[in-house]
Amino acid sequence: MARTGYAYEMFLVLPLLLLLQGCWFVRATPRAGSCPCEDPKLCEPITDVKDHEVFAFYLGGKVWKFYDWAQVTTVVLFANYDPELMCYAHSKRARVVLAGNVELRYIIDPNNRTAWINQQVDQAKKMHLDGINLDIEEGVLMFSPAxxxxxxxxxxxxxxxxKEIQGSQVSFDGTWSPTADLTRCYNYSAIAKACDFLFVMSYDMRYIIGLAGANSPYEQALAGYEAYIKLGINPEKLLMGVPWYGYDYICRNLHEPRVCTLKHTRPYKSKVGDQVCYCTLMKQVNGSLTGRLWDDKDKSPYFDYKDAAGYFHQVWYDDPQSISLKAAYVKERGLGGxxxxxxxxxxxxxxxxxxxQTKDMWKALRPYQ
Incomplete structure (x- = not known):
């Protein structure tokens, strides 16, 4: 419909007024249909069906250029949108998806829920993305409105x-076991049935108060997947989440055989140590008191060191050996990735x-190849 009279004049003048008043903002995200890639075909959604998913959670910067793109199938944006990343990922037939989080009390109202979902879809379309990863870790009581x-x-x-984006993917992040956190009573069977994948976070599993220990113990992690499968969830919908980080614990006492009682404790919390990336730990381990040690019960590496203040530390983490053992289960049990x-x-x-070191960590995701 043609615009007439005052309304039409304001349609022409208002952008200029806003610009002069310093209120005109240029959005970093492109409009739907405005492709930032040299090849416009790269803005089309990825519709490929993968026989094995490899999720890469991206936290910013340009390090994505060095990911193992022969493996990566989905990049989850836990950082600002990078159109160059989207174009490159699509050139490798990998999806790029939003990270979604919303307060549950807000979406109890169906109208709010619909509005939030539409907002995410609109954002994905503007950025030429391929879906969303729902990372909601809020406490929920069984059979409550939430x-x-x-x-x-x-x-x-x-x-x-x-419906809106062809081939789009929707995934949900779950605890290492459906009963791992009694404050998070989720209907995991219904959730897994509705979405494409349930990404199981097999880390932050240390709940023994007062002692340092493995972040992702082998038997315990695998038991979590068996618990999900017992709920009737198809193994192909389960993705194994492994940690590329460890925990640095300060010891009140360090007893033989290498038992670290913690200087600081917080009941019912796994994160009583500092979370440290694998690359940082690899710069510490060779200069530590012990070098790399191996716990055969939990199938996890660790080491001890002493800081400048004289405190002993114990560091537990995952490396290619521990990850390969868990990754082998992915194939054996028929998980989705x-x-x-x-x-x-x-x-x-x-x-x-x-x-x-980097090559070995990527290879550990599929040790059977």
């Missing part, structure tokens, strides 16, 4: 994305030692 609202959110998000938190935790420099 319990039902969360399930509805996943169902409606998946339905809307699949694997991924890491987070892909920026490796050293992507040109240092020869770092190059090999």
């Amino acid at each position: 319990y039902y609202a969360l399930t509805a959110l996943v169902q409606e998000t998946a339905k809307t994305f699949h 694997i991924g890491m938190w987070h892909a920026n935790c490796l050293d992507y420099s040109d240092d020869p030692v770092a190059i090999q």
